[in-house]
Amino acid sequence: MSRRILKINQLIKTELAKTLLREMGFPSNVLVTITRVEVNSDLSEAKVYISVFPEKNSKEVFKTLNKEIYDLQQLLNKKLVLRRVPKIRFLKEEKTKTAGEIEAILERLKKEEK
Secondary structure (H helix, E strand, O other), X not given: OOHHHHHHHHHHHHHHHHHHHHXXXXXXXXXXXXXXXXXXXXXXXXXXXXXXXXXXXXXHHHHHHXXXXXXXXXXXXXXXXXXXXXXXXXXXXXXXXXXXXXXXXXXXXXXXXX
């Protein structure tokens, strides 16, 4: 992956995180995190991976995000100085869940060794 794409990934992640923090009205007991952004090489699409805690609220959060996606895209278009701003698409982050499960297994194995 080129340095330019990596920089654009980070720029989109930073700007979207600021916007989500200030603009979105998520419930106070819900933590919404942008874990990573993956932009296509032709800058046509940006996959934004979202982690929600507690997970039971993820449907509600994604419903809100997808409802406001047009406004979020417009804000991103204004803030980023790019010839072509990628269209954003929100996806549920599955890697953090897998990492948590691996951590739990490792902890269990550690306790069994003792």
